[in-house]
Amino acid sequence: MLTPDYYYVIVGGGMAGLQLASRIHDDVFFRGKKIAIIEPDDKTKNDKTWCFWEKGEGSWDHIITKTWEKGKFISSEINKDLDLAPYSYKMLRSIDFYEHVKSNLEASADIVFIKDEIISIDEVTRTAKGKEKDYTATHFFDSRPPEDYKKTENSTLIYQHFKGWYIKTEEDLFDPETFTMMDYRINYKDSASFTYVLPISANEALVEFTFFTPFLTNDTTYDKYLNRYLREILKTTSYEIIEEEIGMIPMTDYPFHKKSTAKVTKIGTAGGWVKASSGYSFKNTERKIDLLIQNIKSSRMPSKDLFSKKYQKYDAIFLEVLKNRNDLGESLFTKFYTKNSIQDIFRFLDEETSFSEDIKIMFSLYHPEFLKAFFKKL
Numbered sequence: 453m454l455t456p457d458y459y460y461v462i463v464g465g466g467m468a469g470l471q472l473a474s475r476i477h478d479d480v481f482f483r484g485k486k487i488a489i490i491e492p493d494d495k496t497k498n499d500k501t502w503c504f505w506e507k508g509e510g511s512w513d514h515i516i517t518k519t520w521e522k523g524k525f526i527s528s529e530i531n532k533d534l535d536l537a538p539y540s541y542k543m544l545r546s547i548d549f550y551e552h553v554k555s556n557l558e559a560s561a562d563i564v565f566i567k568d569e570i571i572s573i574d575e576v577t578r579t580a581k582g583k584e585k586d587y588t589a590t591h592f593f594d595s596r597p598p599e600d601y602k603k604t605e606n607s608t609l610i611y612q613h614f615k616g617w618y619i620k621t622e623e624d625l626f627d628p629e630t631f632t633m634m635d636y637r638i639n640y641k642d643s644a645s646f647t648y649v650l651p652i653s654a655n656e657a658l659v660e661f662t663f664f665t666p667f668l669t670n671d672t673t674y675d676k677y678l679n680r681y682l683r684e685i686l687k688t689t690s691y692e693i694i695e696e697e698i699g700m701i702p703m704t705d706y707p708f709h710k711k712s713t714a715k716v717t718k719i720g721t722a723g724g725w726v727k728a729s730s731g732y733s734f735k736n737t738e739r740k741i742d743l744l745i746q747n748i749k750s751s752r753m754p755s756k757d758l759f760s761k762k763y764q765k766y767d768a769i770f771l772e773v774l775k776n777r778n779d780l781g782e783s784l785f786t787k788f789y790t791k792n793s794i795q796d797i798f799r800f801l802d803e804e805t806s807f808s809e810d811i812k813i814m815f816s817l818y819h820p821e822f823l824k825a826f827f828k829k830l
């Protein structure tokens with residue numbers, strides 16, 4: 453093969469592509485290696501708001517919009533305060549992330565941004581075929597999800613889908629120090645659906661109506677439930693919608709990890725880096741990139757051992773229960789948040805718990821449906 457155009461080609465300059473490029477850029481190990489980030493979109497809009505928890509200081513603190521030390525979980529029967537210390541919950545607007553990372557990387561002599569859309573990658577010739585041009589590289593990091601992940605014969609798929617209104621209210625309605633992780637008081641037809649509230653100030657908040665369901669819905673439904681939450685729970689009709697956010701995150705045990713090869717590493721959602729049972733992926737991406745970089749430095753396949761089988765199994769069981777008995781959503785999450793400390797919950801979702809801690813958490817959720825799901829996913 454002739455000398456390739458690039459050492460690495462990163463297909464997709466979204467969250468995972470830019471986090472990866474950023475880490476490569478900061479590591480002297482990769483100095484001098486030419487990298488192309490190929491992305492069709494300008495990334496000039498705030499298309500997502502990422503939230504995540506972490507202990508103490510983190511890599512993105514300088515561009516964070518808001519941090520909370522306290523949260524709430526609210527069901528139709530209980531209202532639980534969540535004292536997060538030593539964790540905090542952080543909000544990062546995607547536009548701030550894109551602008552910050554891009555301005556850093558554009559100054560690098562090793563990294564180029566290319567506006568194009570990749571149609572296919574040929575591993576034999578190590579060529580990514582773009583709509584504009586072809587690009588050769590020694591290795592590709594690819595954010596495009598495999599086309600068949602929605603075919604669910606062998607995997608379970610539900611959708612986390614939501615619409616959010618960033619509102620400004622006339623009166624002061626919010627405690628800006630406390631966010632609401634889940635509020636089940638307004639619920640769509642016995643489904644796993646709830647409202648998520650991220651207050652930025654006493655009169656500004658992102659309010660999202662969210663579903664974890666096997667079905668998708670339409671704009672009118674989100675609007676109806678957002679309206680109800682504002683009217684019936686927040687008791688306001690005087691607000692202005694400053695921004696809207698709409699999104700869908702696949703929650704699935706589809707084996708994304710099997711799609712990576714020695715030449716093409718699937719990253720982000722396409723790599724299975726979205727935690728299947730929660731839909732969170734921002735911090736997960738940081739952790740997967742750590743492992744991936746260690747693999748590269750140790751001359752292993754970049755995608756080697758990025759996943760824990762134990763947690764994949766737990767996620768698969770949980771998804772199967774939610775898919776078959778979506779009406780259990782409120783009671784399952786109520787048990788999860790009331791019978792476990794928030795610190796244990798974060799450690800469990802971060803895949804840091806011991807087996808005996810896992811058992812305790814699993815028992816706290818117990819419902820016969822778990823046994824059925826357990827045997828199905830064995």
Ligand SMILES: Cc1cc2nc3c(=O)[nH]c(=O)nc-3n(C[C@H](O)[C@H](O)[C@H](O)COP(=O)(O)OP(=O)(O)OC[C@H]3O[C@@H](n4cnc5c(N)ncnc54)[C@H](O)[C@@H]3O)c2cc1C
Binds near residue numbers: 464490491698
């Ligand atoms: C609205 C929304 C809110 C979310 N909020 C949170 C949150 O609060 N916390 C959290 O942890 N996770 C959250 N997520 C989940 C997850 O973090 C995001 O989906 C995240 O953007 C996934 O990163 P990614 O790089 O896989 O995908 P993206 O960020 O979507 O990046 C993929 C990129 O690939 C590009 N691309 C696609 N096809 C091609 C092609 N053929 N050629 C070249 N480029 C291509 C796309 O244009 C895109 O820029 C949210 C998701 C959504 C949709």
